[in-house]
Amino acid sequence: MSTILEINNVTKKFGGLIANNDISFKVNKQEILSVIGPNGAGKSTLFKMISSFMKTTSGEVLLEGKRISNLAPHIVARMGVVRTFQETTIFKTMTVRDNIIISHHLRSNSNLFGFFIGSSTARNDEREFARSADELLEFLSITDIGNELASTLPQGHLRTLGIAIGLATNPKILLLDEPFAGMNHDETMHMVDLVSSVRDRNVTVLLVEHDMSAVMKISDRIVVLNFGELIAEGTPKEIQENKIVIEAYLGSEDDSIGL
Amino acid sequence: MSKASKLIYFFIFLVTILGIVPWLIEISGRWDYYYTLTSVALLSIASSGVWLTFYIGRINIGQGAYALAGGYVVAILVTKYDVSFWLSVPIAGLFCSFVSMLIGASILRLRGVYFAMITLVLTEVAKLTAMSLPITNGAKGISSIALPGELSIFGISIIPDFSTLANVKLAFYYVAVILMIFVFAGMYRLVNSRIGHLCRSLQQNEELASSIGVNITILRIIAYSISSFLGGIGGAIFISISQSVYPTTFQVADSINFMLNVFVGGMGYVFGPMIGTLFIYFGWDLLFTTGKYQLLIYSSIIIALILVLPNGLLSLRIFNKSNKREAK
Numbered sequence: 001m002s003t004i005l006e007i008n009n010v011t012k013k014f015g016g017l018i019a020n021n022d023i024s025f026k027v028n029k030q031e032i033l034s035v036i037g038p039n040g041a042g043k044s045t046l047f048k049m050i051s052s053f054m055k056t057t058s059g060e061v062l063l064e065g066k067r068i069s070n071l072a073p074h075i076v077a078r079m080g081v082v083r084t085f086q087e088t089t090i091f092k093t094m095t096v097r098d099n100i101i102i103s104h105h106l107r108s109n110s111n112l113f114g115f116f117i118g119s120s121t122a123r124n125d126e127r128e129f130a131r132s133a134d135e136l137l138e139f140l141s142i143t144d145i146g147n148e149l150a151s152t153l154p155q156g157h158l159r160t161l162g163i164a165i166g167l168a169t170n171p172k173i174l175l176l177d178e179p180f181a182g183m184n185h186d187e188t189m190h191m192v193d194l195v196s197s198v199r200d201r202n203v204t205v206l207l208v209e210h211d212m213s214a215v216m217k218i219s220d221r222i223v224v225l226n227f228g229e230l231i232a233e234g235t236p237k238e239i240q241e242n243k244i245v246i247e248a249y250l251g252s253e254d255d256s257i258g259l
Numbered sequence: 260m261s262k263a264s265k266l267i268y269f270f271i272f273l274v275t276i277l278g279i280v281p282w283l284i285e286i287s288g289r290w291d292y293y294y295t296l297t298s299v300a301l302l303s304i305a306s307s308g309v310w311l312t313f314y315i316g317r318i319n320i321g322q323g324a325y326a327l328a329g330g331y332v333v334a335i336l337v338t339k340y341d342v343s344f345w346l347s348v349p350i351a352g353l354f355c356s357f358v359s360m361l362i363g364a365s366i367l368r369l370r371g372v373y374f375a376m377i378t379l380v381l382t383e384v385a386k387l388t389a390m391s392l393p394i395t396n397g398a399k400g401i402s403s404i405a406l407p408g409e410l411s412i413f414g415i416s417i418i419p420d421f422s423t424l425a426n427v428k429l430a431f432y433y434v435a436v437i438l439m440i441f442v443f444a445g446m447y448r449l450v451n452s453r454i455g456h457l458c459r460s461l462q463q464n465e466e467l468a469s470s471i472g473v474n475i476t477i478l479r480i481i482a483y484s485i486s487s488f489l490g491g492i493g494g495a496i497f498i499s500i501s502q503s504v505y506p507t508t509f510q511v512a513d514s515i516n517f518m519l520n521v522f523v524g525g526m527g528y529v530f531g532p533m534i535g536t537l538f539i540y541f542g543w544d545l546l547f548t549t550g551k552y553q554l555l556i557y558s559s560i561i562i563a564l565i566l567v568l569p570n571g572l573l574s575l576r577i578f579n580k581s582n583k584r585e586a587k
Contacts, residue, residue, distance in 0.1 A: 077472035106472035115453040
């Protein structure tokens with residue numbers, strides 16, 4: 001398998017606090033890789049640096065060999081690394097369909113002036129966006145809520161919409177920030193299926209998550225952070241049996257009960 | 260609402276402001292209303308600029324600065340360099356656009372009340388600049404600016420020299436309302452195109468917008484420079500009517516009024532600034548008879564309006580039909 005994303009010796013310091021210390025790992029094409037760790041381990045910080053919402057203190061992130069760290073977020077998005085947000089971040093006063101349509105902006109061939117005068121390229125774009133949005137709605141089986149206002153949706157649908165927004169940009173890598181947070185078992189299982197099907201669209205998925213059962217089920221590989229350090233990396237099975245990881249989660253190996 | 264009925268409404272609107280209003284003024288003999296309505300048209304152009312900055316999620320209380328700058332550019336070009344009025348107005352607009360890009364590049368990073376506070380200062384800065392620069396003639400300002408001359412293309416006269424006209428007020432009225440129609444038509448198109456959607460995405464969530472690849476910095480600057488362009492041309496024509504410009508022609512209070520026009524008309528509607536300006540300008544004039552209580556009554560009404568109709572006059576039910584028309 002070929003490497004798509006490389007994280008090389010990435011460090012982030014906030015004053016004296018070290019949020020990420022010398023983190024290095026690789027992400028293979030079309031795999032689902034989870035970043036886990038206890039609260040405050042530096043998972044979200046790492047995500048923000050990969051999507052360039054935050055600058056690295058040192059180290060670099062490479063996408064297919066090209067440096068993407070410390071660029072503007074919209075440029076990183078254009079290169080194919082797109083994030084969803086931890087909180088349910090969507091365009092609230094637009095309909096679900098409009099949310100998805102606007103997220104196609106990256107694919108547009110026309111410039112802003114073309115859109116203003118309604119050039120033929122712009123009209124083609126609009127048609128293509130609408131068609132692709134409908135296709136996405138169907139793919140995520142949310143066609144029935146397409147015309148609802150995004151602010152009125154329940155949690156589960158919001159999360160799905162978040163993923164739809166990410167997919168609409170046609171990313172190479174989708175970063176999902178806690179996609180299972182606050183979900184019940186059924187919703188989680190539904191989301192697990194969804195994320196797996198996202199991978200089948202030729203998208204590499206990187207996710208930060210707390211829900212262990214979901215992570216173990218869905219991931220090809222797992223990276224574990226603790227206090228800003230990378231402490232383990234491997235398949236779900238390897239991670240489950242890793243002593244350091246168990247210690248990090250449970251505190252001591254004396255009363256180890258296994259994960 | 261179908262395209263045909265949209266066109267019918269547009270036609271009725273055109274006939275009203277280009278035909279019926281001048282005719283009513285003619286038969287009633289209230290010539291002073293020309294001046295009032297011309298002002299409303301010009302101020303609503305500047306207000307629609309403010310509206311656009313609201314649309315990208317920024318509270319803009321600095322439009323007076325650009326209106327003043329636009330006024331001075333025209334005054335200087337016409338009096339000192341003998342440039343045609345018709346050329347000076349777009350130059351004034353572009354000048355304001357350019358200045359706003361320089362200012363906007365840094366201040367548009369600010370959000371909410373911080374951006375509002377900085378823009379509030381801009382008007383005062385513009386006034387002080389006009390007071391101190393030699394070319395703007397300090398506190399004395401620039402007066403006796405020539406009326407707009409003839410506009411001709413390839414020797415064919417399109418607009419006659421204003422000084423030869425019997426009714427200059429009517430001529431200015433036509434210039435202002437026709438410009439207003441073009442500005443609002445352009446704005447309507449802008450908002451209903453992809454650009455409008457992108458602006459809305461900025462207004463709602465800049466982080467998410469940039470994560471889907473929108474260049475938020477450039478888009479903010481474009482919106483702000485269009486806004487300032489409109490402020491510039493509005494101010495430029497405004498001072499040409501009184502044929503004079505002073506550092507106090509547009510003050511902080513005027514900047515606040517531009518913002519109020521948008522609030523009162525309705526921030527969610529393209530035509531909000533037009534209705535808002537009409538309401539506020541006429542309302543203020545009508546309250547003139549109340550003498551020393553004018554400001555008290557006026558402010559109370561404005562406060563009550565904002566409390567009762569936070570989405571502006573256009574959110575009233577009688578306008579709802581037309582709202583749907585605009586949204587589609």
